[in-house]
Amino acid sequence: MNVSSLAGLAWRLPLILLAALAECFLLRLLLPRPSGEWAPAPEPRAITLAEGLALTMTLAAVAIAAAATLSTSATSPDLLLFWGPKAEAFAAAKGLDAGYLGDPLLRYQHHSYPPLVPQVYAFATIAAGAGRLPWMAAAATFPLLLAATAAGLFGVLRASFPRRDAAIATAAVSAALGLFGHVFAVAGNADPALLLFETLALGILVGEAGGSDGGQLLAGMLFAGALAAKVEGLPFVAAAGGLFLLARGRSVAWRRAPAWLFVPGILSLGAWFAFGRARHLFRAYETYGPTFEVHTERLGLVLVAIGKALFGAAAGLPWLLPLAALLFAGRRAKASLYPAAIAGSLSVFFVFTYLHGAPDPALWIEWSAGRIFSIVSVLLTLAVIAARPARDGAGEGETPRAPARGR
8 A cells, every 4th residue: 555655556455455365375476384284283181171161261352352442431542532533634635645745733642653543444334335434443453363363373373382371371471461552542543453563473483483594584574564563663673673583593594584574674664764755744753852962860750751651551560470480480481581671671761761751751652661661561471471491292182293394
């Protein structure tokens, strides 16, 4: 859709669908999946009590998120301020509307923000033929994407970890993201989509699939989705991709892994910035002042404000519980260092960002800290599951699987 607008072509549903279908076939031909690659072994045993409780918690988290969305208590103000209006403008123009994005009276709508979510809403609006964005349907993407995150995460974790561990980690992540969505009001904005892409990419890279070409390409496609969803996708991809190459450099193909991980995102984000530059709208993301104009004297204020924001979500338990579990784990596999290092890197970057801009960033932090630190909770949870010794034996009643292959 970015390329169509860059070329001056209107969005036509048949062409968009054909392009998506052609991309799927191209990927299938590019990387045929060998039989048995990072697939879970058959498990004849019944679901255990722990797995049943985890499944119940996951379903409850999605149901509560749906109830919060239908009651409008989780609706994001940002949906009304810019995600929704942008989508309606794009649907009316059947493309990226340069005139709308360049209107100086609409600068508050952040014209350089990645366009994926407004494009999805615009696509649905065009397909429905309604002419106007169905606002409740846009808000309902929160429980839908939460359900997709839970289903996808269990699948990718199950390919590398015992089923019980995968189920418990999925339940913990689903409960945390469902709580965040309600407390921090994300229904309708881009955070659920960003967290979907980030969480599934992490689930792949912490497991056996991260050592294969196919797994790395899939993670790269998810990275591209994160980059196209929100600005915060850029530091996440830089940290997750860069640390993956550092952590597993000897076990992956160095010539191919960087391409699989980063080329899809470069193409996706490159088309968006090419459109902005061609239409004289923007060359990069908006900033909060010069990069090296850091107000270190605000550090205490920033840390206190972040703490207050995170405390608003169940007294910070979605971060404190997995952190405590990780710190007090008896035996800790080296694989846990990868998600933990990403969590630390992103936390430092977010604090660094808050040291810029207005003299008193307290209100800015109150609005945004809970949402941008949500991924840190996911990372800590994945670090806990990865902290278990690397499959030194299959779980009770399970059959050990062969290690992943390159292609």
